Amino acid sequence: MRTSAFQIAAPYVSYEEYARLTGIPVATVRNLVRDGRLPIRAKLKPQEKPFINMLALIKEADSQSAA
Numbered sequence: 001m002r003t004s005a006f007q008i009a010a011p012y013v014s015y016e017e018y019a020r021l022t023g024i025p026v027a028t029v030r031n032l033v034r035d036g037r038l039p040i041r042a043k044l045k046p047q048e049k050p051f052i053n054m055l056a057l058i059k060e061a062d063s064q065s066a067a
Contacts, residue, residue, distance in 0.1 A: 004062050004065075006058050006062075008054050008055075008058065010054065011053070011054055011055045012041050012051035012052065012053060012054060012055075013051060013052050013054060014049065014051055014052070015029045015030060015033070015050065015052065017052075018038075018052045029052070033050065033052070038052055038057075039052070039053040039056040039057065039060075040052060040053055041053050
Protein backbone atom coordinates (compact mmCIF):
# COMPACT_ATOMS: atom_id res chain seq x y z
CA MET A 1 0.00 0.00 0.00
CA ARG A 2 1.40 3.35 -1.06
CA THR A 3 0.72 6.53 0.89
CA SER A 4 1.62 10.08 0.00
CA ALA A 5 1.83 13.16 2.17
CA PHE A 6 1.68 16.64 0.71
CA GLN A 7 1.75 20.03 2.33
CA ILE A 8 0.57 23.16 0.58
CA ALA A 9 0.12 26.68 1.90
CA ALA A 10 -3.23 27.22 0.15
CA PRO A 11 -5.55 25.18 -2.06
CA TYR A 12 -5.73 28.03 -4.60
CA VAL A 13 -3.15 30.68 -5.47
CA SER A 14 -3.14 33.72 -7.73
CA TYR A 15 -1.22 33.75 -10.99
CA GLU A 16 1.32 36.04 -9.35
CA GLU A 17 1.82 33.76 -6.35
CA TYR A 18 2.14 30.68 -8.59
CA ALA A 19 4.75 32.54 -10.65
CA ARG A 20 6.65 33.43 -7.48
CA LEU A 21 6.50 29.85 -6.15
CA THR A 22 7.67 28.30 -9.41
CA GLY A 23 10.00 31.02 -10.65
CA ILE A 24 8.29 31.35 -14.02
CA PRO A 25 6.97 34.64 -15.43
CA VAL A 26 3.32 35.59 -14.90
CA ALA A 27 2.87 35.78 -18.68
CA THR A 28 3.93 32.13 -18.93
CA VAL A 29 1.44 31.20 -16.20
CA ARG A 30 -1.32 32.91 -18.17
CA ASN A 31 -0.29 31.03 -21.33
CA LEU A 32 -0.26 27.69 -19.47
CA VAL A 33 -3.78 28.34 -18.17
CA ARG A 34 -4.96 29.39 -21.62
CA ASP A 35 -3.51 26.18 -23.10
CA GLY A 36 -5.24 24.09 -20.42
CA ARG A 37 -1.96 22.91 -18.86
CA LEU A 38 -2.65 24.56 -15.50
CA PRO A 39 -6.01 23.99 -13.79
CA ILE A 40 -7.91 26.92 -12.33
CA ARG A 41 -10.72 27.07 -9.80
CA ALA A 42 -14.05 27.32 -11.57
CA LYS A 43 -15.29 30.90 -11.74
CA LEU A 44 -18.92 31.69 -11.02
CA LYS A 45 -18.75 35.06 -12.79
CA PRO A 46 -16.55 36.03 -15.76
CA GLN A 47 -15.12 39.04 -13.92
CA GLU A 48 -13.83 36.95 -10.98
CA LYS A 49 -10.09 36.71 -10.54
CA PRO A 50 -8.82 33.28 -11.62
CA PHE A 51 -6.80 31.16 -9.19
CA ILE A 52 -4.54 28.17 -9.87
CA ASN A 53 -5.98 24.98 -8.36
CA MET A 54 -3.06 23.58 -6.36
CA LEU A 55 -5.09 20.57 -5.18
CA ALA A 56 -5.70 19.47 -8.77
CA LEU A 57 -1.98 19.79 -9.51
CA ILE A 58 -1.09 17.61 -6.51
CA LYS A 59 -3.64 14.96 -7.52
CA GLU A 60 -2.21 14.95 -11.05
CA ALA A 61 1.36 14.64 -9.77
CA ASP A 62 0.39 11.86 -7.38
CA SER A 63 -1.37 9.88 -10.10
CA GLN A 64 1.63 10.25 -12.42
CA SER A 65 4.05 9.07 -9.75
CA ALA A 66 1.96 5.92 -9.25
CA ALA A 67 2.29 4.97 -12.91
